[in-house]
Amino acid sequence: MVKRLYWRPAGPSALALCLLGALALGLVRTVEHFPLRIEQGASATKRAAAERAERAFAAIREERPRRGLPLVDRNDRAGTGLIGPSSTSITTSAGSLPAKRTAANPNFAAALVDMLLDLGLKRGDVVAIGYSGSFPALNIATLAAADTLGLVPLSIASAASSDFGASAPQFSWLDMEVLLVSRGLVSRGSVAASIGGIEDRGIGLGAEGLAVLEGAIQRSGAARLTSDDFEASLSERMEHYERAAGDRAIRAYVNVGGGAVSVGRSRGKMVYQPGINRPAGKAPVDSIIGRFLDRGVPVIHLSHVEDLARAYELPLDPAAPQRAGEGEIFVHVRPNVWLSLGAIAVLGVALTVVGRRARARAHLATLPDGVVGVEAAPGGPVAPPPPGLD
Numbered sequence: 001m002v003k004r005l006y007w008r009p010a011g012p013s014a015l016a017l018c019l020l021g022a023l024a025l026g027l028v029r030t031v032e033h034f035p036l037r038i039e040q041g042a043s044a045t046k047r048a049a050a051e052r053a054e055r056a057f058a059a060i061r062e063e064r065p066r067r068g069l070p071l072v073d074r075n076d077r078a079g080t081g082l083i084g085p086s087s088t089s090i091t092t093s094a095g096s097l098p099a100k101r102t103a104a105n106p107n108f109a110a111a112l113v114d115m116l117l118d119l120g121l122k123r124g125d126v127v128a129i130g131y132s133g134s135f136p137a138l139n140i141a142t143l144a145a146a147d148t149l150g151l152v153p154l155s156i157a158s159a160a161s162s163d164f165g166a167s168a169p170q171f172s173w174l175d176m177e178v179l180l181v182s183r184g185l186v187s188r189g190s191v192a193a194s195i196g197g198i199e200d201r202g203i204g205l206g207a208e209g210l211a212v213l214e215g216a217i218q219r220s221g222a223a224r225l226t227s228d229d230f231e232a233s234l235s236e237r238m239e240h241y242e243r244a245a246g247d248r249a250i251r252a253y254v255n256v257g258g259g260a261v262s263v264g265r266s267r268g269k270m271v272y273q274p275g276i277n278r279p280a281g282k283a284p285v286d287s288i289i290g291r292f293l294d295r296g297v298p299v300i301h302l303s304h305v306e307d308l309a310r311a312y313e314l315p316l317d318p319a320a321p322q323r324a325g326e327g328e329i330f331v332h333v334r335p336n337v338w339l340s341l342g343a344i345a346v347l348g349v350a351l352t353v354v355g356r357r358a359r360a361r362a363h364l365a366t367l368p369d370g371v372v373g374v375e376a377a378p379g380g381p382v383a384p385p386p387p388g389l390d
Contacts, residue, residue: 012358023350027343042117043330045148046110050324053106053144056185057082057137060176067170075164078321080104082137084167089209092197095134095162098317099305104137105322110329111312112145112254115276115300119252123150126248128241128297130288131256132196133161133173138256138302143186153188154244156237157222158196158259159213160205169209174216192240193217194225200233200261233261237288253292254300262288263303274304275311 012020061081064071075097076083082104086095121127127146131139146153159174166173174193180186195202195213202210217224223240227233241250255262263272264285271285277299283290289299302308309316313328 012354016354016357020350020354024347027347030343042113045117046113046330047325049109049113049141049145049148050106052148052185053109053137053141054324056140056144056180057104057106059180059183059185060136060140063179064171067168069168069171076104077101077319078104080137080321082166083164084161084171086163086167088167089169089206090133090160090172090212091163091165091167092160092202092205093162095164095167096305097164100135100137100164101317102309102314103135103305105309105314105318106141106144106324107314107322107327107329108138108141108308108312109144109148109324110327111308111314112141112300113149114312114329116145116149116151116252118276119298119300121149121151121251124152125251126152126154126245128245128250128253128292129153129155129256130237130253130259130262131155131173132158132259133166134257134259135302135305136166136173136176138305139173139177140180140186142254142256142302143180147187152248154241154250155188155190156225156240157190157193157220158200158261159193159216160196160202160209162257169212172213172216174220174222178220189220190222191244192225192237193220193222194227194233194261196259198260200225200230200259201228230261230265231286234286234288234291237261238291250292250297252298252300253289254302255289256302258303260287263301264290272299272301272303274301274308277301 057080061071061079064081071081072079073083073085075085078101080101083097083100116127129142129146131142143153143155157174157177159172161167161173166176174190177186177189181189194200195205195210195217198204202213205213225233225236225240227236264287272289277289277293279293279296279298283293289301292299306316308314315322
């Protein structure tokens with residue numbers, strides 16, 4: 001009687017496995033090195049707006065030492081020059097330091113271009129803007145986007161700031177605005193300004209802070225808003241927008257931050273979403289945003305900065321300065337599907353070849369009756385079974 005025994009294949013050689021590993025690693029690196037780069041819509045315009053904002057950022061940064069302000073401190077770790085101190089004579093509320101650092105990115109101007117184009121705005125259209133000193137970087141991004149698109153920005157400013165914004169008394173937002181206009185980096189300054197803060201009248205600010213902000217308004221040349229209560233302030237602001245627009249229609253309103261007059265009191269901060277808000281029935285909160293929406297004017301609400309950054313794939317709380325023109329908002333970088341499929345095919349062929357060579361090394365042996373074989377070592381002789389095994 002003859003017994004047949006099939007041995008398990010000895011498997012690929014160590015050299016073959018090393019070569020397969022090297023091939024797989026090389027294919028992965030190749031796919032990573034040659035991704036698809038898909039230019040996004042209006043990328044040239046977005047890049048121009050970001051570069052304009054970057055130049056304005058640089059002007060602010062260079063001006064700070066001349067006003068006795070440090071270029072880099074522990075709050076402004078990226079050295080943007082757009083992060084101010086906390087708890088000064090012109091600060092009216094607490095501010096989020098990570099949000100302020102996230103906002104100090106010139107590529108937010110590209111995000112503004114994207115939103116303004118989404119609203120169908122074109123050269124010559126009028127855009128109303130409401131901002132304070134809380135987010136000077138977003139103020140600049142908004143003006144840079146409007147100027148790049150050839151829009152007509154009509155801004156009303158609140159002079160005060162929350163913590164970490166344009167909060168240095170020596171260099172308030174209106175002082176920054178005057179500097180940027182004088183350098184030709186933005187087309188125009190604010191048409192009107194208020195003190196800002198609670199009830200838009202700076203309630204809670206000391207005499208020193210009020211004097212600083214009054215001086216900044218006077219230097220800016222903006223009309224001083226004089227209303228002494230919330231509702232009157234709303235109406236006065238709308239009147240200034242209409243007067244500045246003349247016979248031209250206001251096509252959009254951009255709000256920066258969470259100012260009560262612009263957004264509404266506490267309820268308003270929960271009603272409007274960051275980004276684009278389109279008219280949809282009666283606005284639930286009386287505010288500048290609400291009044292524009294009631295008139296059928298769409299609103300861009302720049303709040304919840306981290307959410308906006310995620311939506312436009314901008315970095316959160318960066319530790320290094322952000323360069324204009326870089327990021328997914330300009331070019332989507334995606335793996336090359338065809339190159340990936342080709343790499344998989346090449347690896348599959350290599351695996352097939354190695355597998356066939358390994359099977360060719362398998363042995364089929366026929367042993368004498370009563371003898372049971374055991375598995376052979378790769379390339380070695382068949383070892384006899386232990387005595388006594390049948």
